[in-house]
Amino acid sequence: MDADQLLADAALEASPVVANNAMNRLRGLRGANSYAKELGFDPVELLRALPSVPSWLDLCCGRGRVLIEAAAAFGERAATLVGVDLVEFFDPVPGDRARLVAESVTRFAPSRTFDLIACVHGLHYVGDRLGVLSRSASWPASVRSHYVREPACAR
Ligand SMILES: C[S@@+](CC[C@H](N)C(=O)[O-])C[C@H]1O[C@@H](n2cnc3c(N)ncnc32)[C@H](O)[C@@H]1O
Numbered sequence: 001m002d003a004d005q006l007l008a009d010a011a012l013e014a015s016p017v018v019a020n021n022a023m024n025r026l027r028g029l030r031g032a033n034s035y036a037k038e039l040g041f042d043p044v045e046l047l048r049a050l051p052s053v054p055s056w057l058d059l060c061c062g063r064g065r066v067l068i069e070a071a072a073a074f075g076e077r078a079a080t081l082v083g084v085d086l087v088e089f090f091d092p093v094p095g096d097r098a099r100l101v102a103e104s105v106t107r108f109a110p111s112r113t114f115d116l117i118a119c120v121h122g123l124h125y126v127g128d129r130l131g132v133l134s135r136s137a138s139w140p141a142s143v144r145s146h147y148v149r150e151p152a153c154a155r
């Protein structure tokens with residue numbers, strides 16, 4: 001296939017491949033269909049160990065369920081939880097415990113630093129995924145951990 005036959009990011013984002021309703025947007029924190037399973041660690045346990053207010057940015061967050069569960073798992077402890085997804089199809093967030101933003105990760109730029117930046121089963125829907133990775137790697141230096149789990153790339 002020639003490069004000019006590939007979809008540009010804008011066309012890809014508008015395509016039914018990316019904005020379809022069958023994809024799994026509902027991974028939770030723990031259990032069979034979860035971030036803990038995909039990442040190989042429990043994000044809340046990792047963040048709990050931090051002395052300050054923990055912060056987590058979830059790129060391609062789907063319906064945001066994992067952040068909503070994380071907010072509940074933190075209980076009274078403050079935490080900054082931000083999710084970004086192209087499709088505004090989010091679960092309701094109790095109170096203001098998490099912020100879910102409808103925007104493409106190809107354009108999103110955070111206005112603060114995060115302890116954990118995760119992306120689970122998201123980048124394979126992005127055309128310029130290396131661009132997203134390199135931009136996110138340049139986000140402010142106190143970003144301490146950047147985990148990407150892409151099974152298709154790992155093979
Ligand atoms: C398979 S779902 C995974 C959702 C979530 N991470 C989970 O594991 O439950 C992939 C998600 O990536 C989102 N997505 C695809 N392209 C995107 C883009 N350019 N910017 C932001 N989100 C995108 C889709 O809307 C979808 O919610």
